Amino acid sequence: MADHPTRPTIKTLSEMTGFSIATISKALNDSPVVTQATKAAIRQAAGQIGYAASLRGMSLRTGRTYQVAVLMPVASASGFEWDGVDYAQILSGIAAGLEGSPYRMSVHVVRDAAEGLATARQVVEGHLADGLIFSGIQAQDPRVEYLCAVGFPFVTLGRCRGDLTYAHVDVDSDWAAWAATARLIAGGHRRIALINPDPRLSYALDRIDGFTRAFAQVGLPVPQDLILGGDLSTRFGKEAAMSLSRLPDPATGFVCVNESTALGALAGLRDLGFDIGRAASVIAYDDINASAYFAPPLTTFYLPIEDLGRQLGGFLLRRLAGEDPATLQQLTRPDLVARQSDRLERVSPWEGNT
Amino acid sequence: MADHPTRPTIKTLSEMTGFSIATISKALNDSPVVTQATKAAIRQAAGQIGYAASLRGMSLRTGRTYQVAVLMPVASASGFEWDGVDYAQILSGIAAGLEGSPYRMSVHVVRDAAEGLATARQVVEGHLADGLIFSGIQAQDPRVEYLCAVGFPFVTLGRCRGDLTYAHVDVDSDWAAWAATARLIAGGHRRIALINPDPRLSYALDRIDGFTRAFAQVGLPVPQDLILGGDLSTRFGKEAAMSLSRLPDPATGFVCVNESTALGALAGLRDLGFDIGRAASVIAYDDINASAYFAPPLTTFYLPIEDLGRQLGGFLLRRLAGEDPATLQQLTRPDLVARQSDRLERVSPWEGNT
DNA sequence: TTCCCTCTTGAAATCGTTTTTATCCGCCGC
DNA sequence: GCGGCGGATAAAAACGATTTCAAGAGGGAA
DSSP states (O other): OOOSSSOOOHHHHHHHHSOOHHHHHHHHTTOTTSOHHHHHHHHHHHHHHTOOOOHHHHHHHHSOOOEEEEEEEOOOOSSOOOOOOOHHHHHHHHHHHHTTSSOEEEEEEESSHHHHHHHHHHHHHTTOOSEEEEEOOBSSOHHHHHHHHHTOOEEEESOOSSSOOOEEEEEOHHHHHHHHHHHHHHTTOOSEEEEESOTTBHHHHHHHHHHHHHHHHTTOOOOGGGEEEOOSOHHHHHHHHHHHHSSSSOOOEEEESSHHHHHHHHHHHHHTTOOTTTSOEEEEEESSSOGGGSSSOOEEEEOOHHHHHHHHHHHHHHHHTTOOGGGOEEEEOOEEEOOSOOOOOSSOSSSOOO | OOOSSSOOOHHHHHHHHSOOHHHHHHHHTTOTTSOHHHHHHHHHHHHHHTOOOOHHHHHHHHSOOOEEEEEEEOOOOSSOOOOOOOHHHHHHHHHHHHTTSSOEEEEEEESSHHHHHHHHHHHHHTTOOSEEEEOOOBSSOHHHHHHHHHTOOEEEESOOSSSOOOEEEEEOHHHHHHHHHHHHHHTTOOSEEEEESOTTBHHHHHHHHHHHHHHHHTTOOOOGGGEEEOOSOHHHHHHHHHHHHSSSSOOOEEEESSHHHHHHHHHHHHHTTOOTTTSOEEEEEESSSOGGGSSSOOEEEEOOHHHHHHHHHHHHHHHHTTOOGGGOEEEEOOEEEOOSOOOOOSSOSSSOOO
């Protein structure tokens, strides 16, 4: 393809300056064995012709690829359903975190954890990247175990359970579920549903922990029958809300895992003729900021998803620079955004219904 | 890093089989100069030790990178707003379209068209990828012009206006806007709003064309004052709907560019106290299938966004194989999904209000 | 028998770097 | 005056593939 005739190489610089390619290389890498005068001359020449090292050449020689691989999960999608996850924001954040470094981002689509492990293997064994970033961490995650075992640098969005030490960024789901549940309990709700993701996911367990703790704290029994796990689709949220509202002793409050399921829950309750806001309260993680426009607007926990991505990128760079993974761990507590009343207005034990 | 001691190279195979590395290379590339017997022996050995060619080595020698770069647009995001675009689905589609080829996908985040051009330049001049995929095409798109000029292979999601020949996949926005508008006109609406994206975008113009044609066809004046361009955020949809509903002669129908703006329009109308479904009708592009859960559920044009991605990937592969871009052009007409009534019930000229 | 041609394989150059090792030169110490 | 040393640069060997060109074997024709 039409390049500028041929782009300059280290050899071009060698001919320009009269120094050997070895010296050029060392100068550009700021090696201490080269004199300042030589470095200056070489850099000047490099700047003049706009030299940029060929990643291919560097890559072959050093074994590094200057690539960071991201495993992007997509719902297995038999008939696409919105899952409310704006992965583009995460990617954007990661890219921002990588900015200024020579690392670029390659994205590998994975449909489930098994495929994720296979892809991680490919990346490691095929030297397709120098580091890995992924999410959707399971309580016991084969990818984390594998990568720890082979010593390949990676950062995860989420933590698995177990005592492995690795770099990660996570949201305090335990706390968020606790806070949401406690809020609804304080509002008079007793039959509170936990609309949860796939129970194999680590943060699904965190949420159950927080949910449970909120009840235990005030000495109330945990409504085990109202904990439902599924995917993140709107459809699941709707089905879950409908089935839990049809129980003899129905749920009045819903702690949803994200906005997509919350939207589904709203739709389900509406379909059953409930007056949301009076009959039920819905609380969600807020990662795309759409719940403000729902009817009614939802109380959410705001998740700065792009910032998390930025952290992931930054952590990976530091990990690649050799930093100890134990120092690269961060837990973010999301901010509560109160929008809709969380009071139970229908059957509150301590206040009349208004 | 702990690789399997060292991964096998062409040299390993050479020692195993006794053939020279030249013969090995030719055999694996199915060159006709090698005998079938030799090929079989070499392939057998390669399979046995699980040999896979090093992309780095290939890359350096051939100049190809076996990478496809995708320019992913992200909203400049001063205070993140949902834009209703599930770019993850597009990426997933592209990856699916690339499957089976040695090409992998790298993602470059771009904030606007100018940055897009700069990134395209980097990719081309730095040989960072063999082909490019991007979207958000403007009526006059500097990226398209540049890439055509330098002859770099690319495929776009969307078409620019002009007579350049290049590979692309697009949605028939003209038709969709026409169909949506005609539907509302048939339902009795006369004051129909067009909630449009950034007017520099090529498909914004297509939508205006279709919108205009629908009015012209039945001899009605085009409500120019109801055409509003903005970003794809829910906030813009809400603001647009509110301002257009407060006019002396307010809009009763809304042709929204996507689900995010449509959600905003619904929220805006609700805030103003309108009974949506009676007072107004909203129609949207449907690319994430969430509108089924809105209140009321919206009539939409279903857009198989992942399929479009798959086409993009497939087209780029064919383009890289040397196919003529003129044969790599596709226009998809989205399917109408009728959900909510598009009849005007408040002030219909030919039927009473119920 | 000799020569040439074809068919298969091998040797070597190449892509653009980095890194190890060698060379050159001046200077210090003895 | 000479050996050695250190400082600056050059030469050469990788990294792992592809590709050009040479070489060797075998066969057919004169």
